[in-house]
Amino acid sequence: MDLDDQHEFARDGALPAKAKTLWHGRFTGGPSESLLAYTVSLPYDQRMWRDDIVGSKAHVRGLARVGLLSNDERDDVLRALDQVGAEMETGSFDFAETDEDIHTAIERRVTEIAPAGGKLHTARSRNDQVATDLRLWCKRELRDVALRLVEMQEALLEQAIEAGDTYLPGYTHLQRAQPVLLSHHLMAHGWALGRDVSRLLDTIDRLDVSPLGAGALAGSSLPIDPIGNAADLGFAKAFDNSLDAVSDRDFVAEAVFDLALIGIHLSRIGEEWVLWTSGEFGFVRLDDGYATGSSMLPQKKNPDIAELARGKSGRLIGNLTGLLATLKGLPMAYNRDLQEDKEPLFDSVEQVTLAVAALTGMIATATFNVDVMQAAADEETMAATDLAEYLVRNGMPFREAHAVVGAHVQSCLAGEGSLAELVMADPRLGAEGAALVAPGVGVKMRTSRGAAGPAARAEQIDSYRSMVQSELAAIRELASFD
CATH class of the missing domain: 1.10.275.10 (Fumarase/aspartase (N-terminal domain))
Known part of the structure; x- marks a missing residue:
């Protein structure tokens, strides 16, 4: 528009007559400014x-x-x-x-x-056009998110391998429970991310249907070729029902759910690293490039990436609930309400992509305070379960063994002696039991499949690598259709 046209637009609240919309033939005047703005x-x-x-x-x-x-x-x-x-x-x-x-x-x-x-x-409506564009966008962008998650899995694996035999307390209820290898803890997050990758790939598989040719809602009287178009665009198949093709946003809801759950997993990592980098825990030191300072407190080094990963999970959950609320009341075929599917989807993809990149860098460059971690895990009471299982191996029912060891822990906390001394004095436990309380012993007792000790580590690393390789192969296969 030239300047005079812009002034006319501002005065009258409608477009000048020469400005045409896609539907101008049905209307005698142009759309109002407020309609366009909304x-x-x-x-x-x-x-x-x-x-x-x-x-x-x-x-x-x-x-x-x-x-x-x-x-x-x-x-x-x-x-x-x-x-x-x-x-x-x-x-x-x-x-x-x-x-x-x-x-x-x-x-x-x-x-x-x-x-x-x-x-x-x-032979095309914006209804099938938009649905086609959005599915193409999702195929590419969700694949990219999956690839970034694999990069994060690899960063966790690299740190896990570097950690070797380093161990730390494992927690339940945020209370020290049993010692676990640091590698085991890091890979636990990697396995969760693997499920996220799998969900994204499943979502891509389900959305891999071309709506092009469905028209506004009922197809066309012209001799169009939806199957040929689907093949041309790299879709696995063409739609079977034109009404469903233009109204379906299941794939958007599923994608936004996948992204919300990724956000929850990232939030869990963020929460741990906020704790681990605190003076109270002191388990981790962040690289300067992945931490911030304070405008007032010179001594501060803040885990802002971890905090934002925790905070933005609420935003991702909100995107999901808002989208589901939009979809729940719509009758069949296209409704303009469906315009509201894109902002939550685009925002969720963007926020997860940024979060994964930042957290990957934070994890890859972090330094673990091994002595602090292991000292916390060597607290005597962390051996309590191992002592109970020692008694079980010698024929005592577990509930009785639990009570025997619990009584020794209570006596230790009451100041009646160290746990090792109390165990040594108990003929049911003696020297063999006392040896289980020694530093570094507890983590080695975790020997069952998938357990947190050194004996199971090699098998887990092999399985983890196999998972990552399978994910990469599936992502590359998707990329080959571009």
Whole structure:
């Protein structure tokens, strides 16, 4: 618009007559300023421009295959789409007042460039267009999140291997429970992330259906080729029901759930590292590049990454609950409410991507205070379960053994002697029992499959590596369809 048009727009609250919308033929006047301000989605959905161009190219090729475009028209429109893509890439694309979303903007620009541009929207609605673009976007972005999670798993594994025989207290109820290898603790988070990767890949598998050709809701009377379009776009299959194709946002809800659960797992890591880096625990020192200071307190070194990972989990949960509330009351086929699916999805992807990158760096560069960790894990009462199991191996029922050891712990806490001394004096335990209380012994007692001691570590590392390799192979397979 020129300056006079902009002034007219501001005065009248409606677009000047020469500014056309996609539906201008049905209306005698332009849309009001307040309608445009309320309905516009361009500020956030323009991130799908690549997907819209890819989808539009496939649609154009499909129209040509069935004779709805000549080869010259096809090539004309494809060149225009390439030009629009280049303008988007370089930031030289000029948006117009009527560009309420990225799909409108691209189509408008194509019709300005190509004589046959007016045929671009033949047999296509923004309903199936948007659904197609969003599925393409999800396939790429969720795959990228999965790859970043694998990088975090690898950082945890590297630190686990570096940790060797280092051990620390394992906690229940945030109370010291039993000693565990640091490697075991780190890989526990890695296994949880592995389930997150698996969920993302399953979500991608379910959303791998092309809606292109469903039209507004009922398909088309024109001889379009949805199956050929699906193959062209790299989708595993085409839709079976046009109503379902344009209204389905299960895949968005599932993706936002996956991302919320990832956020919860990251929050759990964040909470631990907030504790571990505190003076009260002192288990970890953060690299300067992954910590912040205080504007007032010169001595401070703050774990802001860990705190934000903990805090932003609430935002991710909110995105999920908000989206589900939006979807719950919608009748079949497209409703404008579905415009609200993108902001929570885009925000969740962005926040998880940022969090995973920052936490990966924080973990990879951290230094563990081995002496402090092991001293905390060598507290005598941490051997209580091992003492009870010693009695079980000698024939005593576990409940009785639990009571015997519990009484010795109570006596120790009452100042009647060290636990080792009390155990030594008990003929049911004696020297063999007292040896279990010695520093560094408890963690070696964890010998069962998947346990927290050295005996099970090698097998777990092999299994963990195998999981990561399988994940990478699956992600690479997805990438091969681009």
